[in-house]
Amino acid sequence: MAQGIFLDLVSRSPRETQHLGSYLGELAQAGDIFLLRGGLGTGKTCLVQGMAQGLGSAEPARSPSFVLVHCYEGRLPLYHIDLYRLECVEEVVELGLEDYFYGKGVCVVEWAERALSIFPPEHMLISLAYLSPRRRSLRMEPKGKRYEEMLEQVRYQIAAGRG
């Protein structure tokens, strides 16, 4: 069953979370969308920092809570979107994020749970949770063929000892 596919990972440090992000950044293609959900301090920004590195951005990723969208220039532009400050779906709709979703870059959205229904149906959903002071769980759920393939590549890399 397609919707049942997922991969559970445990990160043992911020460094490991960044490492996984960096690998996702390397795999990313134009138009890819990553939706992150998980509370404060579960490693979302940390994962995005890795993605920016993996995409070859010279500028380190920082929390965009204040301005809502940061853009990092690398192999592809990475649009780092943060919905922390928003309360309801209507507010997110008014932001007009479509320009980013259907653009030439890669999108990663923090606090995606604020508006899960408005995102394009095909995406990689990553749920982060706190396990212990250093450990975090990450569940990757691909929605659509492109992301199922990406997940296979992640599995392969992990089996090969990376990530």
Added chain:
Amino acid sequence: MNILGIESSCDETSAAVVADGTRILSNIVASQVEIHARYGGIVPEVASRQHLIAFVTTIQETLSQAQISWSELAAIAVTVGPGLVGSLLVGVNLAKAIALARHLPLIGINHLEGHIYAHWLEGNNPPAFPALCLIASGGHTELVVMRGHGQYQPLGRTRDDAAGEAFDKVARLLGLGYPGGPVIETAARTVTTVPITLPRAWLKGSDDFSFSGLKTAVLRLIQKAEPKAAILAASFQEAVVDVLVTKTVAAAKKHRVKEILLAGGVATNETLRRHMASHSPIPVRCPSPALCTDNAAMIAACGYFHLKAGQIAGWDLDVAPNLMLR
């Protein structure tokens, strides 16, 4: 020479008239804090709509308070970034329209540089170069050496959350309200017992900052349902101030600057101002609180020095939401 400043990078709609980059003739700030307090932060669409509503009155009031007419203005300076794109657009397009209609030169200003120029509005004794600027606000935490007007050497910045953002997020976690800085400072004042020592990210060998781990540490303590909000607020504030002061003073010594200039909304924090002054062998300047938070007078002051340097924008002037100080 009178400059009209326009600022709308975030939730303050502000217009000001400043003479010769140093004398405030008027500085009107229409704040949306009450509107945003309901949400625990800035809501971008609400912000740009409010700017649109507030600007016309704000500008009229600014000119009438300054007791000058349109013909007595030499230029218009407007914030182009960093900030919320929708909010910036309102200010920039308004500035363009006025400049076009009144045949005035248009000057685009970096909001972060504007914050530093609050220091030129504080009397007749301007800062001496080189100076080390700590710009700490809801969106930024930057350490920059200023070697002259328009000459910046960035040293470090936050790697994750801005200092003011950490205050906002922790205030929300503690149920204290918004904006985070003042509510945490007020709660912390009620504490007489020694606060808990929270972790500090020193990032040794770098002038960067990190406040994300501190926010997470507060969250874990709340989840354990341990201390009272006021105690956590005091401990959190102490940790942020300790890191900001220690790293700023170290950088100031290393770069042999003549002065330390605090800027940005976080610079209104009394504990920060006091600790910075008492821990630094180098003179520390803090603008008055009303000039630390977002305002158009600082934009107009900065605009004056750009105008003197011949830095005038074309009609293609655009917003730059992710602008940095270089």
